[in-house]
Amino acid sequence: xxxYEQDIETSTFELLExxxxxxxxxxxxxxxxxxxxxxxxxxxxxxxxxxNRLLRRKTRITKMIEAEDREQSIVRFLQDMIHLVYVDRxxxxxxxxxxxxxxxxxxxxxxxxxxxDDDIPGAEIKAVTYHQLSIITEKGQCSITVFFDI
Amino acid sequence: xxxxAHIYADGVLIRQMQGDKTLDQLIHTASLPGVFSHxxxxxxxxxxxxxxxxxxxxxxxxxxxxxAGGVGFDINCGVRVLRLDKKLQEVLPRIQEFVxxxxxxxxxxxxxxxxxxxxxxxxxxxxxxxxxxxxxxxYALEEDLDSTEESGSLKGADPDAxxxxxxxxxxxxxxxxxxxxxFVEIQYIEKIYDESLAQTNGLTVNDVIVMIHSGSxxxxxxxxxxxxxxxxxxVRRLGLDIPDRQLACAPIRSPEGQSYLAAMRAAANFAFxxxxxxxxxxxxxxxxxxxxxxxxxxxxxxxxxxxxxxxTFGRGTVKLLVHRKGATRAFPAKHPDLxxxxxAYGQPVLIPGSMGTSSYILVGSxxxxxxxxxxxxHGAGRAKSRTAAGKDMNAFDLIESLRSRGIYVQGASKSGLxxxxxxxxxxxxxxxxxxxxxxxxxxxxxxKPIGVIKG
Numbered sequence: 001x002x003x004y005e006q007d008i009e010t011s012t013f014e015l016l017e018x019x020x021x022x023x024x025x026x027x028x029x030x031x032x033x034x035x036x037x038x039x040x041x042x043x044x045x046x047x048x049x050x051x052n053r054l055l056r057r058k059t060r061i062t063k064m065i066e067a068e069d070r071e072q073s074i075v076r077f078l079q080d081m082i083h084l085v086y087v088d089r090x091x092x093x094x095x096x097x098x099x100x101x102x103x104x105x106x107x108x109x110x111x112x113x114x115x116x117d118d119d120i121p122g123a124e125i126k127a128v129t130y131h132q133l134s135i136i137t138e139k140g141q142c143s144i145t146v147f148f149d150i
Numbered sequence: 151x152x153x154x155a156h157i158y159a160d161g162v163l164i165r166q167m168q169g170d171k172t173l174d175q176l177i178h179t180a181s182l183p184g185v186f187s188h189x190x191x192x193x194x195x196x197x198x199x200x201x202x203x204x205x206x207x208x209x210x211x212x213x214x215x216x217x218a219g220g221v222g223f224d225i226n227c228g229v230r231v232l233r234l235d236k237k238l239q240e241v242l243p244r245i246q247e248f249v250x251x252x253x254x255x256x257x258x259x260x261x262x263x264x265x266x267x268x269x270x271x272x273x274x275x276x277x278x279x280x281x282x283x284x285x286x287x288x289y290a291l292e293e294d295l296d297s298t299e300e301s302g303s304l305k306g307a308d309p310d311a312x313x314x315x316x317x318x319x320x321x322x323x324x325x326x327x328x329x330x331x332x333f334v335e336i337q338y339i340e341k342i343y344d345e346s347l348a349q350t351n352g353l354t355v356n357d358v359i360v361m362i363h364s365g366s367x368x369x370x371x372x373x374x375x376x377x378x379x380x381x382x383x384x385v386r387r388l389g390l391d392i393p394d395r396q397l398a399c400a401p402i403r404s405p406e407g408q409s410y411l412a413a414m415r416a417a418a419n420f421a422f423x424x425x426x427x428x429x430x431x432x433x434x435x436x437x438x439x440x441x442x443x444x445x446x447x448x449x450x451x452x453x454x455x456x457x458x459x460x461x462t463f464g465r466g467t468v469k470l471l472v473h474r475k476g477a478t479r480a481f482p483a484k485h486p487d488l489x490x491x492x493x494a495y496g497q498p499v500l501i502p503g504s505m506g507t508s509s510y511i512l513v514g515s516x517x518x519x520x521x522x523x524x525x526x527x528h529g530a531g532r533a534k535s536r537t538a539a540g541k542d543m544n545a546f547d548l549i550e551s552l553r554s555r556g557i558y559v560q561g562a563s564k565s566g567l568x569x570x571x572x573x574x575x576x577x578x579x580x581x582x583x584x585x586x587x588x589x590x591x592x593x594x595x596x597x598k599p600i601g602v603i604k605g
Contacts, residue, residue, distance in 0.1 A: 015537065017535040017536075017537045017538060018197070018535055018536075019170045019172075019196050019197040019198075019532055019534075019535050020196065020197060020198055020199075020203060020532060020535075020536075021536065022535070022536055022537060046260070068382070068383070068386070071395065072379070072382065075375075075379070076379070079372075079375055083315060083318075083319070086319055086368055087315075087318045087319055121259060121260035121562075121563065122260065122563075122565070123260065123329075124259075124260035124328065124329040124330065124605075126223060126224070126368055126371040127223045127371040127372075127374065127375050128375070129199040129200075129223075129396055130199075130200075130219075130378070130382075130394070130395035130396045130398070131198075131199035131200055131394060131395075131396040133395070147199065149199065149223045149224075149371065150329070150330050150536075
């Protein structure tokens, strides 16, 4: 199976309203590429990176995702990203997602270190919810909608 | 629906609830397995995830379920009220300095760390003991704990039920405010409604108050996420019919249910300790600025939690697990779980308003408790989404508008400030009136803000 690749610069997403917090919707031809796009949408909502970000030293981190269904794989993957930002203090700028088996993926993340001085914090996304989480595949497009707790 | 749903609201508030999925979520909550008697929605109720915010649901300990989503992500998000030994006239001339001093001293905003990183062994001890850990380390007074729900230490907390990932998120966040709707507000007592109850709690007109709203930070969110995940498996295994995956649950007596409750109590202890550490920072700032100053805890209460409580039902008693998701415990006088003056007069119920509006101190007054499972509202409740609120005005106009009303604001981010502007919330006066008219809690004092520190 081919790996799906995405970078932070070219990912696109739609911001959704919620009475308490907010959500994101992405659309792309494959579930896997939508998964990467929703992750970058979330990461971009959490931090605005300084313009010199690409000059920073990069590290590579591999994340394994294993779930019982596609919804759970979204939630677990995004939780991994939250952990990278708040605990490891790094931000993926490019990701390559390799499907391994059903609902099992290996994601190679190229990350930069977050800078307290240069990067601007945005929404403090603390958790990913199952509330109104949807995956709709139609007309050759896969749309994913996720709401976040901030 | 397995049981009825009871809503406390006036005409305006109920129309606001009808504007989103609040009532659908209440119906979903009333459809959970083992839910007892009825579910309740408070007048500040609005749409959340799974459970509505402002929702209360009780479950029979032996036959019911516990839902991680029914407690929410920010376990033991709660409010603490401090009374300073200063009057408005003493503080007002230095209010800008005071606001700035607190803003600089209390780490607030997205991604901010605390002043120190706890060792793993200290964090485990803190998770087991909550605010008692602070007392042992010299960060609390005995009287602080006496004025905190459960003395700031929930029994049955087990750090082993908390994942390494959750521990990592909490290790450097003790004593931090966070972002979103969390705040520290400097207020004064504008009006006393019940002299006797106010006196019991040491409250007089023009006393300066500091109100803290914060919770268990990233640790609590990770605990909820971890256990929500394990509850998904239970739902699948037992074939439970639940209307929203965020309402995933497990029988209370099951290993998954017990594990969640042990972890939830640990996260709740983290939140009690967090508000205690913020209190210590406020005391230190107070001393630096005014040379001296006493700061007494009036009360500290959770509004996102599940608690085991005993209720009289018919001729007998029943032990229930009461989920309060954006609802405050409101025990009346003589309740057996209250001690000392609170047993004599009732538990203070702390209701923050929105930035720039009044807040309230009430006291629990519903003797039967069965109508709301001894619960009251937890605030004003959001009326607008963050995105919609952000379009209403810019941060400069908001700060100037509040300043013209004598309220000084410091915020970690401009977007965070405008998302929390006063009109993004319901009318707190109307919300509190509903609570009093319904006989759930009685007004003791109204507080007016003079300084706001927003995360």
